[in-house]
Amino acid sequence: MTTRRVVIDPVTRIEGHAKISIFLDEDGEVRDAQFHVTEFRGFEKFCEGRPLAEMAGITARVCGICPVSHILASAKAGDDIFAVDIPPAAEKLRRLMNLGQIVQSHALSFFHLSSPDLLLGFDSDPAQRNLFGLIAQHPEFARGGIRLRQFGQEIIELLGGRKIHPAWAVPGGVREPLAPEKRDHILSRVPEARQTVLDALAFFKRYIAEHREEVEHFGNFPTLFLGLVSKDGAQWEHYDGYLRVMDSEGNILVDGHDPRRYTEIIGEAVEPHSYLKSPYFKPWGYPEGAYRVGPLARLNLCTRIGTPLADAELAEFRQHGNARGVVLSSFMYHYARLIEILAATERIELLLHDPDILSPHVRAGGAINKLEGVGVSEAPRGTLLHHYQVDPHGMVRRVNLIIATGQNNLAMNRTVKQIAQHWIHGARDAKIPEGLLNRVEAGIRAFDPCLSCSTHAVGQMPLIVRLFDAHGQLLDEVRRD
Amino acid sequence: MSVVTLTINGQDVSARDDATVLQAAREAGIHIPVLCYLEGLSAVGACRLCLVEVAGVNRLLPACTTRVQEGMEVHTDTPRLQTYRRHIIELLFAERNHVCAVCVANGNCELQSLAIEVGMDHVRYDYVFPSLGMDLTHERFGLDHNRCILCTRCVRACDEIEGAHTLDVLGRGAKARIVTDLNMPWGESPTCTSCGKCAMACPTGAIFKQGSTVAEMVHHPEKLAFLKTARERREWRV
Ligand code: SF4
Ligand code: SF4
Ligand code: FES
Numbered sequence: 001m002t003t004r005r006v007v008i009d010p011v012t013r014i015e016g017h018a019k020i021s022i023f024l025d026e027d028g029e030v031r032d033a034q035f036h037v038t039e040f041r042g043f044e045k046f047c048e049g050r051p052l053a054e055m056a057g058i059t060a061r062v063c064g065i066c067p068v069s070h071i072l073a074s075a076k077a078g079d080d081i082f083a084v085d086i087p088p089a090a091e092k093l094r095r096l097m098n099l100g101q102i103v104q105s106h107a108l109s110f111f112h113l114s115s116p117d118l119l120l121g122f123d124s125d126p127a128q129r130n131l132f133g134l135i136a137q138h139p140e141f142a143r144g145g146i147r148l149r150q151f152g153q154e155i156i157e158l159l160g161g162r163k164i165h166p167a168w169a170v171p172g173g174v175r176e177p178l179a180p181e182k183r184d185h186i187l188s189r190v191p192e193a194r195q196t197v198l199d200a201l202a203f204f205k206r207y208i209a210e211h212r213e214e215v216e217h218f219g220n221f222p223t224l225f226l227g228l229v230s231k232d233g234a235q236w237e238h239y240d241g242y243l244r245v246m247d248s249e250g251n252i253l254v255d256g257h258d259p260r261r262y263t264e265i266i267g268e269a270v271e272p273h274s275y276l277k278s279p280y281f282k283p284w285g286y287p288e289g290a291y292r293v294g295p296l297a298r299l300n301l302c303t304r305i306g307t308p309l310a311d312a313e314l315a316e317f318r319q320h321g322n323a324r325g326v327v328l329s330s331f332m333y334h335y336a337r338l339i340e341i342l343a344a345t346e347r348i349e350l351l352l353h354d355p356d357i358l359s360p361h362v363r364a365g366g367a368i369n370k371l372e373g374v375g376v377s378e379a380p381r382g383t384l385l386h387h388y389q390v391d392p393h394g395m396v397r398r399v400n401l402i403i404a405t406g407q408n409n410l411a412m413n414r415t416v417k418q419i420a421q422h423w424i425h426g427a428r429d430a431k432i433p434e435g436l437l438n439r440v441e442a443g444i445r446a447f448d449p450c451l452s453c454s455t456h457a458v459g460q461m462p463l464i465v466r467l468f469d470a471h472g473q474l475l476d477e478v479r480r481d
Numbered sequence: 482m483s484v485v486t487l488t489i490n491g492q493d494v495s496a497r498d499d500a501t502v503l504q505a506a507r508e509a510g511i512h513i514p515v516l517c518y519l520e521g522l523s524a525v526g527a528c529r530l531c532l533v534e535v536a537g538v539n540r541l542l543p544a545c546t547t548r549v550q551e552g553m554e555v556h557t558d559t560p561r562l563q564t565y566r567r568h569i570i571e572l573l574f575a576e577r578n579h580v581c582a583v584c585v586a587n588g589n590c591e592l593q594s595l596a597i598e599v600g601m602d603h604v605r606y607d608y609v610f611p612s613l614g615m616d617l618t619h620e621r622f623g624l625d626h627n628r629c630i631l632c633t634r635c636v637r638a639c640d641e642i643e644g645a646h647t648l649d650v651l652g653r654g655a656k657a658r659i660v661t662d663l664n665m666p667w668g669e670s671p672t673c674t675s676c677g678k679c680a681m682a683c684p685t686g687a688i689f690k691q692g693s694t695v696a697e698m699v700h701h702p703e704k705l706a707f708l709k710t711a712r713e714r715r716e717w718r719v
Contacts, residue, residue, distance in 0.1 A: 050615075051623060175694070394692075
């Protein structure tokens, strides 16, 4: 079958651009769309031949968008290889840091990157549609968001040292206990953070009531969902637990699955247009087994969150879902992110009041006791898996990483396709319509992919969109730097 | 023993006649950068970082192996020396694979400190990117050839202070490598006493404690000088 091709595409040679290709069919209708990811090349090779102890530092540096998540997954893979149970304080501190990471990353995604679209409108002046425009028009809202992100960052810095120590979490635990002054300081900032997110939730709920179109057309389709849930009662989980897979009807397909056996349920496809592997749900095959991870998936998967404020919000959130309460629109990732920030503020408070949290015993000694280990955690963007094989001396032989953005890759393609289908129709001399770029950008942003192009820019995402006809002829290209 | 007088950077300095220029300078509080020299070990003059200018001598002389002389006029920090030092450091970086951000010695590395000291903001030579392995077979220590600058401090510490002579250098020039015994895995060494003096001596992240994570390896070179002096003065009266 021949098709025409519209490319919204991150050109490889331009670093940090999101590249998108849109393909048309003979009738000029959108047949397919691809969001190309060009990062993470050679990433895993880079780790081979290095000692296990260095892995946290290496993965955190090479994949610099969410270092904390890699540090945690890597340290957990190390715990597995050491075959140790880490001290209770170490687990709680790691959880605390991950919550800090979730707060800061979600706040960045919602307030800094996405809310200018929501508050100022998709078609507002691009020069104004950014954080600075937001500060000018909604100073309270913008400032609250900036401070919320700082709150999350501060937790990370107070625990890991200035600029995030690249190896704060280590196989066996963490490197340093928490000092009482630091605990008190974080606690003192919780109320403000919570108020900010409650206000943002109120705003967002009004927004979706008034903007049904965005909710309907931003990646609203059935897929599977995959993520961690807690071992006791399948509650919301971000650090440990079992893998759960749910279909769009709310049927639980896999439950209580030990992440160490992830290869039984996750397959990895490699597509020529992307360096990123596209994981899929193995029993359903590729590409039918496309699944989504991240905030939306976590909220769909869990039975409850486990803290009162967040659980109340979750109940309301599920009313936006289908008959079984499963929320399908990728636009609702934003909503899910806010609820997760709220949950994080509640959990942070609980953790800081835990008597174990100041314990000086934070690092278990260990040695290479197994030649293979898997570490899993929920990064802000979704489930993150580190799988290492080592030799008897701890030299890393093989590394496999499954990252959130890879897992969402198929869903991101479908989102872009759905948006393009809504905007491009039967134009044989097709042009990339005005307004498409902003929508596509917002569609991708809903997933908060961990690409430098998507997070470095306070303003617009650098994008290249290409439109191809049914014969692969380039019809139009729009580039935004 | 007699005392000689010389000038270093125009400053009058006196020193024992068996002292080196480096010792005289240190005594007088004048800093000369070094890498292969370590107090407590014999000086080998290998890295050339301590080169100084001596009036009336055409060549540059290594301060760590050059004896003081009466009336000597020494300069330690001329523009020419600064340029050479920077080149030496750049060559050391270009020669092996140094990724400080993920290195066990980050923040605690003499090579890194010197790069900062000589103002190395980039490397003007092409990186060689040699494909080098590491030896993790020893239960307590690891050796990463990627970060080794062949200063031989570990070899001398092992030989002169511990007396084991487990470590040595194999090959020449760009092919030179630190080896254990007859080039066997360190973990199988019949001579290594696992004392860790090599790890104390190493100026970089090349020799480290097993399990060290990024920036976690702290060296203690001063302990070697302490051992040596204490032994010479028979402080323990054994
Ligand atoms: S040994 Fe020193 S210079 Fe080399 S990578 Fe490590 S910190 Fe950097
Ligand atoms: S291992 Fe360390 S002490 Fe030994 S030669 Fe290499 S850099 Fe010098
Ligand atoms: S310190 Fe003198 S040559 Fe190395």
